[in-house]
Amino acid sequence: MAYLDHAATTPMLPRALDAYVRTARELGNASSLHASGRAARRTVEEARERIGDALGAKPSEVVFTGSGTEADNLAVKGLHWARRAPGRDRIVTTAIEHHAVADAVAWLGDHERADVTELPVDKLGRVRVDALAELLDEHPDAITVITCMWANNEVGTLQPVEEIVALAAPHGIPVHTDAVQAVGHTPVDFAACGADALTLSGHKLGGPAGIGALLLRRDTKLTPLLHGGGQEREIRSGTLDVPGIAALAEAVAHAVSTEEAESRRLAVLRDQLVARVREAAPDAVYNGDPEHRLPGNAHFSFPGCEGDALLMLLDAAGVECATGSACSAGIAQPSHVLLAMGTGEDDARSSLRFTLGWSTTEADVEALAASLPEAVERARNAGLA
Amino acid sequence: MKLRVLAAMSGGVDSAVAAARAVEAGHDVTGVHLALSKNPQTYRTGARGCCTIEDSRDARRAADVIGIPFYVWDMAERFHEDVVEDFYAEYAAGRTPNPCLRCNEKIKFAAVLDRAVALGFDAVATGHYARKGDDGLLRRAVDPGKDQSYVLAVLTPQQLAHSMFPLGDTPKGEVRIEAEERGLAVARKPDSHDICFIADGDTSGFLKNRLGSQDGDIVDAATGEVLGNHDGAHQFTVGQRHGLGLKRPAADGRPRYVLSITPVDNRVEVGPREALRIDRIRTGAPVWLGPERTDAFECEVQLRAHGEVYPATVTADAGGLTAKLHKPAYGVAAGQALVVYDPDASDGDAVLCSGTIDATTAVEAAGV
Numbered sequence: 001m002a003y004l005d006h007a008a009t010t011p012m013l014p015r016a017l018d019a020y021v022r023t024a025r026e027l028g029n030a031s032s033l034h035a036s037g038r039a040a041r042r043t044v045e046e047a048r049e050r051i052g053d054a055l056g057a058k059p060s061e062v063v064f065t066g067s068g069t070e071a072d073n074l075a076v077k078g079l080h081w082a083r084r085a086p087g088r089d090r091i092v093t094t095a096i097e098h099h100a101v102a103d104a105v106a107w108l109g110d111h112e113r114a115d116v117t118e119l120p121v122d123k124l125g126r127v128r129v130d131a132l133a134e135l136l137d138e139h140p141d142a143i144t145v146i147t148c149m150w151a152n153n154e155v156g157t158l159q160p161v162e163e164i165v166a167l168a169a170p171h172g173i174p175v176h177t178d179a180v181q182a183v184g185h186t187p188v189d190f191a192a193c194g195a196d197a198l199t200l201s202g203h204k205l206g207g208p209a210g211i212g213a214l215l216l217r218r219d220t221k222l223t224p225l226l227h228g229g230g231q232e233r234e235i236r237s238g239t240l241d242v243p244g245i246a247a248l249a250e251a252v253a254h255a256v257s258t259e260e261a262e263s264r265r266l267a268v269l270r271d272q273l274v275a276r277v278r279e280a281a282p283d284a285v286y287n288g289d290p291e292h293r294l295p296g297n298a299h300f301s302f303p304g305c306e307g308d309a310l311l312m313l314l315d316a317a318g319v320e321c322a323t324g325s326a327c328s329a330g331i332a333q334p335s336h337v338l339l340a341m342g343t344g345e346d347d348a349r350s351s352l353r354f355t356l357g358w359s360t361t362e363a364d365v366e367a368l369a370a371s372l373p374e375a376v377e378r379a380r381n382a383g384l385a
Numbered sequence: 386m387k388l389r390v391l392a393a394m395s396g397g398v399d400s401a402v403a404a405a406r407a408v409e410a411g412h413d414v415t416g417v418h419l420a421l422s423k424n425p426q427t428y429r430t431g432a433r434g435c436c437t438i439e440d441s442r443d444a445r446r447a448a449d450v451i452g453i454p455f456y457v458w459d460m461a462e463r464f465h466e467d468v469v470e471d472f473y474a475e476y477a478a479g480r481t482p483n484p485c486l487r488c489n490e491k492i493k494f495a496a497v498l499d500r501a502v503a504l505g506f507d508a509v510a511t512g513h514y515a516r517k518g519d520d521g522l523l524r525r526a527v528d529p530g531k532d533q534s535y536v537l538a539v540l541t542p543q544q545l546a547h548s549m550f551p552l553g554d555t556p557k558g559e560v561r562i563e564a565e566e567r568g569l570a571v572a573r574k575p576d577s578h579d580i581c582f583i584a585d586g587d588t589s590g591f592l593k594n595r596l597g598s599q600d601g602d603i604v605d606a607a608t609g610e611v612l613g614n615h616d617g618a619h620q621f622t623v624g625q626r627h628g629l630g631l632k633r634p635a636a637d638g639r640p641r642y643v644l645s646i647t648p649v650d651n652r653v654e655v656g657p658r659e660a661l662r663i664d665r666i667r668t669g670a671p672v673w674l675g676p677e678r679t680d681a682f683e684c685e686v687q688l689r690a691h692g693e694v695y696p697a698t699v700t701a702d703a704g705g706l707t708a709k710l711h712k713p714a715y716g717v718a719a720g721q722a723l724v725v726y727d728p729d730a731s732d733g734d735a736v737l738c739s740g741t742i743d744a745t746t747a748v749e750a751a752g753v
Contacts, residue, residue, distance in 0.1 A: 309504055312456055316415070382503035 002319045002367035004273075006204075006296060006357030007153055007181060013206035013251050013358065020208055020247035030240040031229060040242045047249030054256040055200075055215065056189035063214045063232045064245055068180040068201030070225075071214040072100035074236065075176040075197040078222035079145040080108060083174070090115040092135065092146040094127045095340035098153050100199075101178050102336070105147070119148070124289040125157035125341050132167055140171040148175070150182035150198075154324040154337045154353060155288030156297025158186065165194035174220055180204050180212075184255025185294050186263065196220040200252070202244065206358060207251030211244035255358075266356050267295040269365055273354060274298050276369035281376045287338065287351065296356035299324070301338075301347040305379035310352055313378055317371035322353045346384055388507040390414045390549060393493055394447060394455070396440030398564045398571045399512030399552055401447035405567055406551035407510045408451055414510070416448035416455040419497065421464040422582065443571050450568055458500075460492055467491035469582055473595050476619040479646035480720030483536065483690060484580055490539040498547055508549045513537055516553030516733070521546065523674055523736040525726075528556040535690050538724040538739035539672055589620050589628075601651030603629060606644045606660060618651045624661055624716020631655070642716065662713040662748045668705045668723050668740025675727065675737035677701070684737060685726045686710070688717050699725055706740045717745050 003011075012020075028040030045059070052059040065071040080091055093105045095118045108114040119131045127148055135143075146168050151158050161177045168175050174196035182188050184205035190198050197216045203209035216222060216235065228237030255262075277284055277300055285301040302310060307323035314321060324335035334348035343351075354368065390412040392404035407414045418441050441457060448455035468487045475482035498509045514526035515534040523545060526532040540548065552560055564572035579586045598616040605612050613631045615621070620628075625643040635641050641655040666688070681700040686708050688695070696711040708723060719742050726734040 308456070308458070309500075312415070312454075313504060315454060378503060378505050382500045 002364040003359070004319060004321045004354040004356065004364060004368060006360070007156075007294075007353065007355035008322055009203045009209060010206055010357040011359050012203075012208060012247070013254055015254060016207050016247040016251040019250040020243045023246040024243040026242070028242070030242055031231060040240075043242050043246050044240055047245045050249040050253045051213065054252050055183065055198075056191040057198075057215045058218070060218060060233070061190070061215050063216050063235050064240060064248075065212045065214055065236055066210060066238070066241070068178070068199055068204070068212040069100040071199040071201070071212045072098070072176075072178050072180075073104045074214055074222070074225050075199060075216070076101055076104045076145065076147055077108065077225060078235075079174050079176060079197065079220070080114060081223035082221040083144040084114075088142050088144055089113070090117060090139075090142045090144060092117050092119065092132065092143055094119045094121065094148050094159075096121050096125060096127070096152050096154075096157075096337045097147065097149055098178055098180065100180075101147055101149070101176075114144075115142070121157075121340050123342055124292075125152055125155045125287070125337065126289060126292070127159050127164070129160050129163045129167065132164060136167055136171060136173075140173065143171070143173050146173055146175045148177055150177050150179035150188065151186060151294050152288070152337060153181045154335055155299045155341070156181075156294035156355075157289040158182075158292045158294070161195060162193055169194065181294060184252065184259060185296060187259065188256075190215045197222070202248045202251060205251050205255040207248040208244055211241055211248045213248065262358060263295040266360065269356055269360060269362065270296060270298050272362070273356070273365045273368065276365060277354075277372060280369060280372040285347065287341070287343070294355075296360070298354045298356075300352055300354075301343065301350045302352065302376055302379070303347065303350055304383060305350050305376060306382065306384055307349055307351050309379040309382050310375055313375035314352075314368070314371055317367075317375065319368050319371050321368075322355075324348070324351045324353055349384065388412045389505060390508050390510050391497075391501040391506045392416045392453070392510045393497060393512075394418050394444035395512070395577075396443035396447075396571065396574075397512065397577060398561060398569065398574055399514070399557075401444070401451070401512070401569050401571050402560050402564050402567070403510050403512040403549075403551040404447070404453065405451045405563075405569070407549060408453060410551070414451075414453045415506070416444065416451070416453050417497070418444040418455070418457045419460045419464075419492070420457050421460055421492075423461045423465060443574065447569050447571055450570075458497065460496060463496050464488070464492055464582075467496075472580075472582075473592070475720045476592050477596055477648060478720075479618060479648040481622045481718035482720045483722060484582070485690070486536040486539055486722055489536055494537075494540050494544040494548060498544060502547060508547050510549035510551060512552055513550050514552055514557070515550045517545065517548070517550065518730065518732050518735060520730075520735070522727075522730065524553070524730070524733045526550075526553045527733075530691075531557045532691075534726075534734075534736055535687055535692075535722065535724050538674065538722060538736045540674065541672060542674055545674060592619050593617060599651055601653065603631065603653045603655055606654040606656040612641075612655065615653055618646050618648050618653055621646050621653050623718040629655060658715060660747065661715040661717075663715075663717055663745040664710040664713045664748045665746035666706075666708045666710070666717065666723055666742055667744045667746075668708075669743050670704060671701055671706050671738045671740040673738045675735065677738075685728045685734070687724045687726065688714060688742070689721050694726070697725075701738070705743065706738065713748050717742065719743055719745070 028036035030040040030044045048059040048062045051062050109116040120128050165175050176197040177195045178199045180201040183200040202211040224235050226237045287299040334345050338348040390407045394400045394416045472484050513533045514531040516524040518524045525534045583591045596619045602611045603613040621643045644656045645654045685694045686697045698709045700707050724739040725737045
């Protein structure tokens with residue numbers, strides 16, 4: 001089986017799995033005052049320090065959550081609520097956010113009448129900073145929070161987060177960035193980037209699913225979503241998941257320390273994959289920014305083919321990948337990311353995402369190359385339903 | 386021979402067992418659930434459905450247990466255009482459509498089958514109760530209570546050649562037992578009966594929503610006397626007895642039935658049961674499953690799903706079938722299918738052809 005869907009989830013690193021299992025055998029609530037509790041707490045604090053170290057954050061800036069989605073919701077809603085005031089009710093987001101951000105923002109718009117402004121993207125899927133500049137020239141005081149992902153989960157385009165921070169800073173507007181696809185795959189430094197809040201997720205970088213974190217500056221005000229035991233600076237109540245946290249730290253430390261070499265390795269494999277896809281389907285359109293993108297991402301439209309049909313045929317051949325489409329009860333919607341990039345509906349439905357990760361080898365790329373021609377031919381026969 | 390088979394899985398017990406049997410027969414099987422509603426919440430909920438999120442989940446869990454890959458195919462757009470819109474149009478024209486038959490004709494054995502074949506599948510397997518004979522003709526299922534050859538009679542020989550009905554030789558009761566033995570959670574799920582896209586089973590309300598209300602007269606067919614009124618001719622079906630809302634009983638005290646529906650002037654005619662007696666039926670263009678023929682031939686015809694069977698003489702021309710029944714039928718509605726069976730075929734009744742009923746002729750008027 002060739003697994004080319006690392007952006008969905010990547011296998012746990014053996015060292016992260018070891019850390020998880022080792023810690024899961026141990027007793028202790030990190031909030032308890034006795035010896036077991038102190039031991040658990042020590043594991044958590046060491047993990048916090050390692051994550052902070054790896055990502056340019058102070059340990060106290062690391063807030064553990066139950067997922068990337070939770071961290072995104074906490075940031076978007078929490079920052080908005082904390083800064084909302086008469087005449088200030090606008091959230092600035094982008095047209096290409098993951099649903100964890102996009103739907104949280106939309107919920108605030110629908111249920112709390114927040115004024116939502118979406119920054120457009122160019123054809124390569126890069127957020128238009130000039131649009132933000134214009135917006136800030138008009139009514140900077142009306143904005144509660146700006147949220148822009150670090151790297152797009154579908155087409156892999158890297159986003160101008162530092163430019164956005166530079167524009168927002170003079171106005172004192174907090175910036176959140178969803179870096180779920182970026183951490184461990186491209187250099188990320190929380191302090192250097194200047195953002196107020198940054199989301200990461202365990203299972204995208206070799207840790208377990210069900211654990212994430214929000215890096216949050218100490219001086220940034222945020223209203224919590226969960227109330228209870230007051231854990232995590234009273235920002236995120238809930239008993240700490242000690243094994244998950246230990247495994248997350250192990251995965252983050254490893255992914256970040258090996259990132260430079262691993263990125264080079266993946267970029268070579270990825271370019272090889274792109275070349276092989278073009279041989280198999282010369283009319284395939286390579287989506288996203290050809291240069292400024294995640295090293296493990298290759299995203300294509302196959303004109304005249306349905307992405308779902310290609311996925312099924314490749315799956316039968318033992319090659320696993322993803323369509324870009326969101327899915328509600330099996331009804332595929334064309335990707336909002338591709339539509340925002342100006343791709344037509346048909347091409348948007350014709351897309352496939354191949355994502356590489358730490359366990360990817362040349363054999364995976366070759367398996368795709370071997371099965372793609374027949375899959376494309378059959379999918380083209382079936383056409384667009 | 387090992388075939389690549391696409392098993393259409395509704396989430397019900399029949400299609401689950403059909404898929405399991407296809408696997409057991411040695412085929413390479415992939416399960417597909419058809420998403421037919423643009424908004425799954427609006428379709429029927431609960432255990433009876435075939436189009437809800439719950440049904441999609443049931444189908445997925447059955448595929449897990451059987452051990453086959455599973456996908457959901459979005460056929461909502463096609464289903465809406467070809468089945469739901471047709472349903473409205475037929476009622477608006479004063480006819481009574483059979484949407485299950487239309488779905489088989491346009492979706493399951495057309496859009497789905499075409500796509501499957503293009504994608505490299507050899508056949509589509511469904512949980513329908515029907516059989517294919519060695520001669521390639523469609524046969525009734527061995528379980529007469531479940532036989533679905535009627536709603537499959539619209540298939541062309543090409544479509545039938547790519548179809549597989551693994552349940553045709555098994556009584557329904559045994560299928561449930563088998564599902565239980567196979568550990569399929571849907572073993573005790575109730576059968577679906579109503580029209581899948583009408584959430585609450587209220588066909589009249591569903592039609593009214595789309596086609597609107599328009600007051601019209603209910604008229605005595607014999608005398609022309611206005612007996613009552615209604616708020617839309619599309620609410621009625623030929624042969625319908627209940628729900629007419631007539632204040633006065635008939636002179637002879639006997640029940641009255643809908644005899645005809647004329648959408649142009651929104652008029653519904655009623656009369657006694659005898660007036661529903663017909664013995665001659667004309668259909669639209671036929672679909673031939675057996676060899677085409679133009680001579681008059683003896684056969685049996687069925688006029689509704691799970692309905693009675695009538696011995697008849699049928700003649701065909703390019704425009705349609707004409708059936709002369711050897712005993713009268715009552716309440717035959719235009720829009721239903723006339724399915725022609727050869728009762729003398731070896732190995733059970735075989736479907737020869739079918740056509741959509743356009744017109745019927747009363748026994749008296751035919752001069753019998």
